Amino acid sequence: MSGKKNIKKSMAQALDVPIDVALDQVKIVITGNSILNAENHKGIQEYSESKISFQTSLGLVEIRGKGLILAALTGEELQIEGELESIIMPTEEKE
Amino acid sequence: MRQLFWDRLKGVLEIEISGVAVERFLNLTLQEGIVLKDIIWLSSTKVRAYVLLEDIWYLRPIARASRCHFRIVRRIGLPFYLARARRRKIILAGAIGFIIAFYIISNFAFYVGVKSPYEIGPKDIAQVLKIAKEQGIEEGRLIWTMDFRQTEKAIMKQKSDLVFCGIERNGTKITINIVKRTVPAEDDKKLPYGHIFADEDGVIEEILIIKGTAKVTRGDTVAAGQLLIAGYDESGPVTASGVIRASVWYQGYGECPMSETVRKNTGQNTSKITLVWDGKEQLIIWGKPDSPYMLFSQAEQREQLVVWRNITLPVEVIKTKYVEEEEFVKTRSADAAWQKAVQQAIAAAKRDLPPYAKIKQTIIRPLADDGQIKRAQATLCITKDIGSFVSMSEKQANEIKALISQEKKQIAD
Numbered sequence: 001m002s003g004k005k006n007i008k009k010s011m012a013q014a015l016d017v018p019i020d021v022a023l024d025q026v027k028i029v030i031t032g033n034s035i036l037n038a039e040n041h042k043g044i045q046e047y048s049e050s051k052i053s054f055q056t057s058l059g060l061v062e063i064r065g066k067g068l069i070l071a072a073l074t075g076e077e078l079q080i081e082g083e084l085e086s087i088i089m090p091t092e093e094k095e
Numbered sequence: 096m097r098q099l100f101w102d103r104l105k106g107v108l109e110i111e112i113s114g115v116a117v118e119r120f121l122n123l124t125l126q127e128g129i130v131l132k133d134i135i136w137l138s139s140t141k142v143r144a145y146v147l148l149e150d151i152w153y154l155r156p157i158a159r160a161s162r163c164h165f166r167i168v169r170r171i172g173l174p175f176y177l178a179r180a181r182r183r184k185i186i187l188a189g190a191i192g193f194i195i196a197f198y199i200i201s202n203f204a205f206y207v208g209v210k211s212p213y214e215i216g217p218k219d220i221a222q223v224l225k226i227a228k229e230q231g232i233e234e235g236r237l238i239w240t241m242d243f244r245q246t247e248k249a250i251m252k253q254k255s256d257l258v259f260c261g262i263e264r265n266g267t268k269i270t271i272n273i274v275k276r277t278v279p280a281e282d283d284k285k286l287p288y289g290h291i292f293a294d295e296d297g298v299i300e301e302i303l304i305i306k307g308t309a310k311v312t313r314g315d316t317v318a319a320g321q322l323l324i325a326g327y328d329e330s331g332p333v334t335a336s337g338v339i340r341a342s343v344w345y346q347g348y349g350e351c352p353m354s355e356t357v358r359k360n361t362g363q364n365t366s367k368i369t370l371v372w373d374g375k376e377q378l379i380i381w382g383k384p385d386s387p388y389m390l391f392s393q394a395e396q397r398e399q400l401v402v403w404r405n406i407t408l409p410v411e412v413i414k415t416k417y418v419e420e421e422e423f424v425k426t427r428s429a430d431a432a433w434q435k436a437v438q439q440a441i442a443a444a445k446r447d448l449p450p451y452a453k454i455k456q457t458i459i460r461p462l463a464d465d466g467q468i469k470r471a472q473a474t475l476c477i478t479k480d481i482g483s484f485v486s487m488s489e490k491q492a493n494e495i496k497a498l499i500s501q502e503k504k505q506i507a508d
Contacts, residue, residue, distance in 0.1 A: 043122040049136040070134035070144075075125050 026056035028087070035071075036063060036080040036087075044073070052080055059090025106148030106172035113141040114163025123157040148174060202238050205267040211274060219254075223271055226250045227262075232271075238264060246271075288332040288495075289486035291324040293317045297341030297481055307335030317341065323482050331499050332492040339482040342455070345447050348462075349439025350470045354426040358390065363419040371411040388419040432469040433461070440473035452477040 027039040042055035047070065053062040068082035112120055117140065124131055134144040146154065151167075158164050180187045207227065209220045227233070230246040243262040250260045250271070259274040291307070299315045307324040311317055326335040367382030386393065394416045400408040427435070437459055448454075455476045462470035487495075 043125060044118045047118050047121065047134070047136060047142065048139060069136065070121075071132065073121060073125065073131045073134060075128055 024057055026058060026061065028061070030084065030087075033084045034081060036084060037077065038080075039077050041076075041078055044070075044078075054078065056090070061090065062088040064088070102147065103172045106170070106174040107145055108148055108151055108167050109143065109145055109169035109171065110151075110154070110165045111137070111141060111143050111168050112158075112163055112165045114158075114161065115140060116161050117142050117163060120157060120161040120163040120165075123161055124154070127153055127157060129153055129157075143168065148172065201267060203267060204232070204234055204236055204238050204241070204269050207232055207234050207269045207271070209271045209273060211272065213275065213277075215273065215275060219273070219275065222254060223250055223260075223273060226253050227271060232262070232269060238267075238269070241269075287486040288326050288334055288492045289484050290322055290326040291335045291337065291339065291482040292485055293319055293321045293323055293339075293341075294481045294483050295319050295341075295343050297343040297479075299339065299341050300478055301338070301340040303338040305336040305338075306333045307337065309337075311339070317481070326487055327495045327499070329499070332487065332495045335484065337482070338480060340478050341481045342476055343479055343481065345444045345475045345477070347440045347442065347444025347446070347473045347475075348470070349436045349441070349443060349473070350468050351427070351432040351435035351439065352468045353429060353432045354424055354467070356422050357425050358392075358420045358422055361419045361421050363388070365417050367415045367417070369413045369415065371413060372409055382415075386417040388417060390420045390422060391417045392420055393417050429469065433471065436469040436471040437473065440471040441475070444473045444475045448475065448477065449479060452479065 024040060026041060029037045031037075038054065038056075038061070040056065041061075042057065045053040045055055045060055049068055050066060051062065051064050052068050052070065053060050055061075063080055063084065063086075065085045066083040068080055068084075070078060071081040072079040114120065121131065121134070121142075129146065129150045131144040131146055134142055136142055154165060207224065209215070209223045226249055227246055230242070230249050232241050232243075232246050243264075247260045247262055250273070251257055254260075254273075256276050257273050258276045259272070261272045263270050263272065296318050297316075299311050299313050299317060302309060302311065302313055302323075304324060306328070307326050308328055310322045310325050317323065323339050324335040324337050326333055365382060365387060367384070368380050370378045370380055396414045396416075398412045398414070400410050400412065402408060440459070441457070455478060458474040458476075460472045460474070462472055464470050
């Protein structure tokens with residue numbers, strides 16, 4: 001994590017501001033194994049019935065499963081429904 | 096698709112997007128702020144989605160830019176229904192015609208009936224319906240053309256045995272509510288012969304005979320059960336009636352000691368909480384088993400343990416409160432004790448008084464006392480009607496009739 005981001009993170013923690021808001025990071029909420037909500041995404045990279053990947057400030061997030069559909073897609077939020085199997089998060093922060 | 100009410104009002108389109116870069120198409124819609132819902136993957140080059148009707152116009156430049164193309168598969172929502180209705184004018188006219196016809200039909204009277212809270216004969220019903228028909232209230236007519244108030248007046252005028260007539264409308268049903276005048280039956284008019292007897296002891300103050308023969312005069316002292324007005328006169332047996340008011344006395348007794356031992360709370364108290372189950376077993380969960388005070392009063396409060404609504408546990412909690420008391424001797428002056436005894440005596444006498452009785456005279460008499468207790472007797476005098484009617488048997492009436500005819504015969508001879 002860069003020095004600038006570290007300062008932002010420390011400030012957010014000190015001021016008790018949610019990290020996802022302060023650092024513009026993606027927030028993923030999974031309900032059971034069938035619904036996934038992601039906030040602060042940066043667009044769809046790939047879409048198929050078994051794989052949906054989307055860009056975030058951290059990098060590419062990959063969702064794998066069966067019968068996946070994009071139930072809602074807006075500029076800030078997306079909702080994926082289907083049988084979720086795995087989520088692959090980016091290992092390195094995208095600079 | 097989550098077919099939300101608002102979306103359906105605005106109109107929703109189901110579209111099929113195809114092209115080599117469908118993802119690019121989706122991302123461009125995001126940039127434009129267009130919301131796509133329920134995006135379903137069909138093949139690697141084709142997806143299906145739902146979009147609001149108002150956003151469809153912005154999709155063309157996006158499709159061009161992303162080198163995709165889309166086609167409308169289905170149209171859902173109110174704007175499309177309205178457009179369809181505009182095209183099929185006959186259906187629209189039919190729907191409007193149906194509403195108008197329904198409104199007109201519901202303004203016809205389909206039923207006209209007569210109702211009464213009391214029993215009415217078929218003859219009365221037929222008469223009322225006939226008058227109503229003459230006034231224009233009949234089945235199959237438009238309700239607008241009917242004058243309910245005028246018909247009510249006509250029915251009341253033509254049927255003199257009615258005391259009430261009201262017409263009400265409930266949809267297509269018209270009900271004529273009537274109430275007939277109640278004429279007392281012949282048997283009801285005939286009261287049995289009888290005498291008036293005294294209810295209580297008293298001195299006659301006022302006597303007014305309406306029917307019968309007076310057996311007492313003003314100033315007479317009468318006892319309970321004494322005959323006051325006999326149920327006969329020169330014509331034979333009659334139903335005795337009249338007003339007999341007499342002075343009646345009520346007595347009460349009261350006493351008050353000049354010194355007495357009374358208890359009062361010291362302000363100290365303690366409680367005990369006990370658990371009871373099956374109505375027998377007891378377990379003291381708080382407090383001492385017995386009262387720690389020499390003199391005390393106790394109050395018990397029982398509570399069932401409720402789990403939820405009316406589901407209770409078979410355990411009862413008893414809260415016992417012990418309040419410490421102490422005794423002291425209260426002394427009164429002779430005058431104060433006498434006044435209290437008098438008050439008690441008057442209150443005791445008043446307990447037997449009939450409601451709203453007006454007291455004419457109050458007599459207070461001291462009773463023998465032993466120097467420690469004052470005793471008083473109060474006598475209250477009121478005026479009240481003491482007569483009550485008792486009907487006579489048929490045998491008695493016949494005897495009276497025979498006696499009177501015999502007397503008349505003797506006078507004639």
